[in-house]
Amino acid sequence: MTFHEGTDAELAVAAAQAGAAVVRGRYGTPLTRVQKSAGDFATAADLEAEKTIVDILRHARPHDAVTGEESGHLGSDGAERRWLVDPLCGTLNYAVGNMLVAVNVALRTGSKTIAAASADPFSDEVFWTGGDRAYLRSDGVDTPLTPSPESRLVDVNLDPPFPNAPGFRAVDLLAAPAFTEHFRPRVVSTTLAVAWVAAGRRAAYVTDGHLADSVHFAAGLALCQAAGCVVTGIHGQPLHTGTGGLIAAADPETHAALLAAIRDQSAP
Template sequence: MTITDGELAIAAAEAGAAVVRSRYGTAVTRFQKSPLDFATAADLEAEQVIVDLLRAARPADAVIGEENGRTGTETADRTWLVDPLCGTLNFAARTPLVAVNVALRTGSDVTAAASVAPFSGEVFWTDGGQAHLRRAGVDEVLSPSADSLLVDANLDPPFPNSSAFRAVQLLADPEFTARFRPRVVSTTLAVAWVAAGRRAAYLTDGQLHDSVHFASGIALCQAAGCVVTGLRGQPLHTGVGGLLVAADQDTHRTLLAAVERQFASGTTTHP
């Protein structure tokens, strides 16, 4: 029987996660991509395993991987977005907070996605319908909640809106700190946690269209019923870009007001 796209996304992400686990705690060889960014052998090997599995199962589809770019035809309507190790800096520092992300974009929509936490064995996934958490082969429907009051912010560059907004300054906003508690996990696993009710919200600057890092998490949050917009509340991938995802409308409204206070001031003080 032919594997469904949802199950293929899970299988591919789990295959990558197995590589990540096998490499964890071993000597890390760094392949420098910029002065502050690098890949490891785990990134490269996990991506190769994932791409090989996807190409074997769906030879007509295109694949975009973080490390090796695009394979397959430029005109393919179906494109897999692969982030083999989101949280490379965590991984290299032997901090087991990482994710393996695999998503399928069909046309302009992500129709299947999986985000695997290699060290907990948890699989967050959607086939375009509901969002689920799979543990030990058992699925449960994800239910977002703001009860934790925890808001995860991405403090890693690039910051295309840095003249008007910096996430780090949000953490000192008195109206933010009166209601929420900030967290910086430094992996897009935290986006899936919003869908799962473990985070009240997540926000980041940046242009995220076809982002191998964020496609899975965004799809999970949309399927779970979160409020998902661009940084200023605009439709995703338009205007200033960015991402503001919240468990509910009230949380989203409160964080959006904090974002707008920065934009209204027109400038930021860079730390």
């Protein structure tokens, strides 16, 4: 099968796997850092992985636009189809020898993500969706993703920005009695954790911020939605509306408990 003959979902998987191979191959080697802003940088692995992914996408879908975290926008600004590429989510983890990273590829058509893949370079797992159902591909075998609240583990993103502070502070949520009564917090610092909600490895994921068309979050959100998770903004509103933020929960009960904890935190 060539990339031209494959579906968009298979192309997303192939591109994410190719990027993951670069990330895996460069792990532990000396890496040049490219400063982007205060406290934010890319490594040579980010740049090489993104080039590999973008080359695959542009070759297979030459009329599609691409937005890469490092290279920015390629193709027509008005393109109906746009690929969102995060070549190494968890750069700081990776740069200090931590393997908790993800390679994310998603395809947006209008306001909908119709294909997405999130690859773990070190487990050689790929979480993917063609928009209707979500799967885990491991050793060439696809298994449907099944969300589960059983672990009670909730990842909370503590990276800035925090647009809803002081009404909502992710760090305060970790100590809220309504949170600790039900859940155990985790801080992974990569959107691989969003895919883990879809896969039943986490009960939920919570973050502040405005995430529409985010190269970091598009793939994970598509996976959670296709797997049947409850996905809303931070106050339960439709995703990407109002105050923004994200709650991705395995089931309605987990979602309701997190909403209650957030309401308690923001109450006068």
